[in-house]
Amino acid sequence: GKQGPPNGRLPSPHKSSIQNPPPSPISDELAIHSPLHLAFAFPRIRTMGEGSSEAIQDGGALSAPSVGTEAVAAVRKTVKMSETRDFIPCAAVSEGDYSRSSGSSSAAAALPDVASCTGSSEAAPRDDADAEMHHTPDYTRRGAAGRLRIAPLELFSAAPSSPAVPCPPAKAADAENATGDAAGAGGGTQEEAMGCQIAHTDKGNDGCCGQLRQEYDSLLREKGECRRVLEDLMRENELKTKECREAQTSLRELQMELMRKSMHVGSLAFAVEGQVKEKSRWCQLLKDLGEKFKALKTEHQILLKESEEYKKCLSDATQMTTTIHQYVSQYASLESEFKDLKEKFSEEAKERKDLYNKLIELKGNIRVFCRCRPLNTEETAEGASMAIDFDSAKDGELIVRGHVSSKKVFKFDSVFNPEEDQEKVFEKTAPFATSVLDGFNVCIFAYGQTGTGKTFTMEGTEGARGVNYRILDELFRVVKDRHDLFQYEITVSALEVYNEQIHDLLLTGSQPSTTTKRLEVRQVAEGVHHVPGLVEARVSNMDEAWDVLQTGSKARVVGSTNANEHSSRSHCIHCVMVKGENLMNGERTNSKLWLIDLAGSERVAKTDAQGERLKEAQNINKSLSALGDVISALATKSQHIPFRNSKLTHLLQDSLSGDSKTLMFVQISPNENDVGETLCSLNFASRVRGIELGQARKQVDVGELSRYKLMVFYCPSC
Numbered sequence: 001g002k003q004g005p006p007n008g009r010l011p012s013p014h015k016s017s018i019q020n021p022p023p024s025p026i027s028d029e030l031a032i033h034s035p036l037h038l039a040f041a042f043p044r045i046r047t048m049g050e051g052s053s054e055a056i057q058d059g060g061a062l063s064a065p066s067v068g069t070e071a072v073a074a075v076r077k078t079v080k081m082s083e084t085r086d087f088i089p090c091a092a093v094s095e096g097d098y099s100r101s102s103g104s105s106s107a108a109a110a111l112p113d114v115a116s117c118t119g120s121s122e123a124a125p126r127d128d129a130d131a132e133m134h135h136t137p138d139y140t141r142r143g144a145a146g147r148l149r150i151a152p153l154e155l156f157s158a159a160p161s162s163p164a165v166p167c168p169p170a171k172a173a174d175a176e177n178a179t180g181d182a183a184g185a186g187g188g189t190q191e192e193a194m195g196c197q198i199a200h201t202d203k204g205n206d207g208c209c210g211q212l213r214q215e216y217d218s219l220l221r222e223k224g225e226c227r228r229v230l231e232d233l234m235r236e237n238e239l240k241t242k243e244c245r246e247a248q249t250s251l252r253e254l255q256m257e258l259m260r261k262s263m264h265v266g267s268l269a270f271a272v273e274g275q276v277k278e279k280s281r282w283c284q285l286l287k288d289l290g291e292k293f294k295a296l297k298t299e300h301q302i303l304l305k306e307s308e309e310y311k312k313c314l315s316d317a318t319q320m321t322t323t324i325h326q327y328v329s330q331y332a333s334l335e336s337e338f339k340d341l342k343e344k345f346s347e348e349a350k351e352r353k354d355l356y357n358k359l360i361e362l363k364g365n366i367r368v369f370c371r372c373r374p375l376n377t378e379e380t381a382e383g384a385s386m387a388i389d390f391d392s393a394k395d396g397e398l399i400v401r402g403h404v405s406s407k408k409v410f411k412f413d414s415v416f417n418p419e420e421d422q423e424k425v426f427e428k429t430a431p432f433a434t435s436v437l438d439g440f441n442v443c444i445f446a447y448g449q450t451g452t453g454k455t456f457t458m459e460g461t462e463g464a465r466g467v468n469y470r471i472l473d474e475l476f477r478v479v480k481d482r483h484d485l486f487q488y489e490i491t492v493s494a495l496e497v498y499n500e501q502i503h504d505l506l507l508t509g510s511q512p513s514t515t516t517k518r519l520e521v522r523q524v525a526e527g528v529h530h531v532p533g534l535v536e537a538r539v540s541n542m543d544e545a546w547d548v549l550q551t552g553s554k555a556r557v558v559g560s561t562n563a564n565e566h567s568s569r570s571h572c573i574h575c576v577m578v579k580g581e582n583l584m585n586g587e588r589t590n591s592k593l594w595l596i597d598l599a600g601s602e603r604v605a606k607t608d609a610q611g612e613r614l615k616e617a618q619n620i621n622k623s624l625s626a627l628g629d630v631i632s633a634l635a636t637k638s639q640h641i642p643f644r645n646s647k648l649t650h651l652l653q654d655s656l657s658g659d660s661k662t663l664m665f666v667q668i669s670p671n672e673n674d675v676g677e678t679l680c681s682l683n684f685a686s687r688v689r690g691i692e693l694g695q696a697r698k699q700v701d702v703g704e705l706s707r708y709k710l711m712v713f714y715c716p717s718c
């Protein structure tokens with residue numbers, strides 16, 4: 001696969017490249033067609049000739065027939081070997097010989113002995129061959145020269161008739177020259193020369209010459225055959241040389257190709273190395289992915305199991321959902337049913353309430369609301385427990401858990417537990433404001449034991465306004481609403497009943513001790529009682545009205561007893577007088593709204609009052625007991641109602657006798673220690689609730705109405 005050396009010489013056959021050619025198809029091909037191998041055949045011929053010449057030179061006495069026989073045998077062998085192409089490498093052929101022996105001239109030079117016998121047409125190659133002889137190694141030159149010069153002499157000197165007469169070298173040279181010249185002139189001429197020579201010889205020895213001639217002829221024939229063979233070989237050599245060149249060219253191309261391929265292979269190897277690295281990376285990735293895949297597979301298995309469980313759960317859940325849906329639909333239908341029933345119930349309840357109210361109005365019953373205050377801080381600290389049960393009581397009822405007696409149930413028009421605020425209480429009270437403006441007398445009073453929240457319910461506090469404030473507010477709101485149809489004139493009075501005396505709270509200095517003016521209750525008309533001399537402050541809005549009432553409240557006498565230090569021992573009364581006129585029909589009304597915060601109803605025995613305080617308590621008690629008597633008389637529909645037994649009952653005669661709408665707040669304490677007082681209050685309130693006052697009557701100003709009618713009747717324009 002290597003290129004030839006720079007001097008154009010092929011490597012020596014001794015070199016390893018030749019002895020051990022590379023095991024490639026190219027080398028095998030070269031081994032068959034290489035011109036080197038082809039050239040090996042020619043040194044073989046030379047060697048055989050060389051041996052002859054050497055034998056001649058060394059021995060000098062070799063007989064012509066033997067020499068001729070050896071030469072013929074050598075030529076025959078050479079021909080035979082050339083035909084069979086049994087090329088045997090020979091060390092006698094130098095690199096220079098081979099390189100110079102390309103082409104037909106080189107082939108002729110390689111075989112000068114043969115070329116010398118080819119006639120004149122090969123004279124020029126022979127000169128080349130002679131020139132070449134000077135460059136060839138000695139042994140080759142010797143062989144070649146020996147054969148060129150000696151061969152004809154050998155032929156002639158080897159006559160059987162004179163075997164002992166060797167040809168002199170000069171003669172031999174001359175004969176050679178003669179032969180050469182004859183050969184240069186052509187084949188026929190050479191034979192003639194030979195014939196002449198033989199004829200000349202025949203003169204001396206005809207028998208020997210004849211034999212020699214025969215041998216010579218046979219040799220000539222053999223030579224001709226050898227020449228043909230040689231020519232064939234030369235042609236073949238030319239072909240092989242051409243092939244060799246082509247092979248060399250293709251070899252170079254192949255070498256170039258090989259180099260390119262090698263480079264390509266190199267680049268491919270580099271790429272392969274990269275690919276290998278990449279592959280190893282991918283392998284690592286694959287390995288990691290495999291591990292991940294395993295982990296995922298395990299996870300998948302777990303999830304699969306879980307999903308199976310979930311599937312079961314899902315089916316259960318589906319069943320449950322179906323059941324729930326059924327229940328939901330049932331619930332929805334029940335709910336709508338319940339809603340309908342509730343609506344019906346509320347409608348019926350409302351209807352029942354309306355009917356009851358109508359009945360109450362027809363009967364003229366006093367309405368009673370029960371309100372229970374919460375346990376105060378002291379009571380809670382003492383650990384007092386509730387004596388009133390609201391939870392298990394029905395609407396409008398309450399249960400008292402007495403420690404001695406068993407449970408007692410009380411029923412009222414409304415019951416407010418400790419948690420219900422002022423607003424809730426007023427919701428049920430508000431309709432009375434409208435009644436006042438409609439011309440009805442209204443009396444709202446709070447009754448109960450000291451400290452049960454009477455003042456809180458009626459007056460309230462700044463942050464939790466009571467009935468007084470709220471009803472006035474409602475009154476003015478309705479007045480405002482009706483201002484197109486009605487015209488109202490509102491006046492406010494504030495008084496108190498203390499120790500059976502009536503005091504005007506709006507008069508400056510009208511304290512109990514300073515009784516400047518005694519106020520009495522007078523009947524001014526049938527069913528109309530009045531307190532002559534009572535200050536009536538005209539108010540046009542809520543603020544004015546409230547200011548007046550506040551003035552009266554501040555003037556109230558507040559003392560202290562052992563039972564309750566801050567308890568009020570006077571009956572505080574606010575009176576709102578409303579004169580209304582219907583602008584459409586001219587109807588006029590005079591109505592009153594009594595707002596009464598009674599004194600504490602505690603029993604005198606329970607208090608440790610003495611002296612003035614005892615007198616107060618007795619008077620308070622007298623008023624309340626008179627009220628109780630009146631209530632009892634009214635409840636039993638007695639002929640005589642003892643209104644005049646106390647200032648309080650006398651004052652409230654109009655409101656309790658039947659023309660009015662009356663509302664009583666019975667205030668109770670939740671404390672179990674006060675259960676006795678609570679029961680008294682509740683029993684009293686129950687009695688009040690049972691009173692039938694008769695239907696309330698509108699307080700129409702009859703005098704004004706008559707005057708109006710007369711005006712209309714005698715109107716000149718009418």
Ligand SMILES: Nc1ncnc2c1ncn2[C@@H]1O[C@H](COP(=O)(O)OP(=O)(O)OP(=O)(O)O)[C@@H](O)[C@H]1O
Pocket residue numbers: 372373374418448449450451452453454455456457564566567568569598599600601667
């Ligand atoms: N429903 C209630 N909610 C909150 N606190 C209340 C309630 N009822 C009463 N109170 C509180 O109880 C205390 C006593 O109330 P209040 O003075 O109104 O009783 P009273 O019956 O008017 O007493 P007296 O007979 O001495 O006038 C007050 O501090 C009041 O704020």
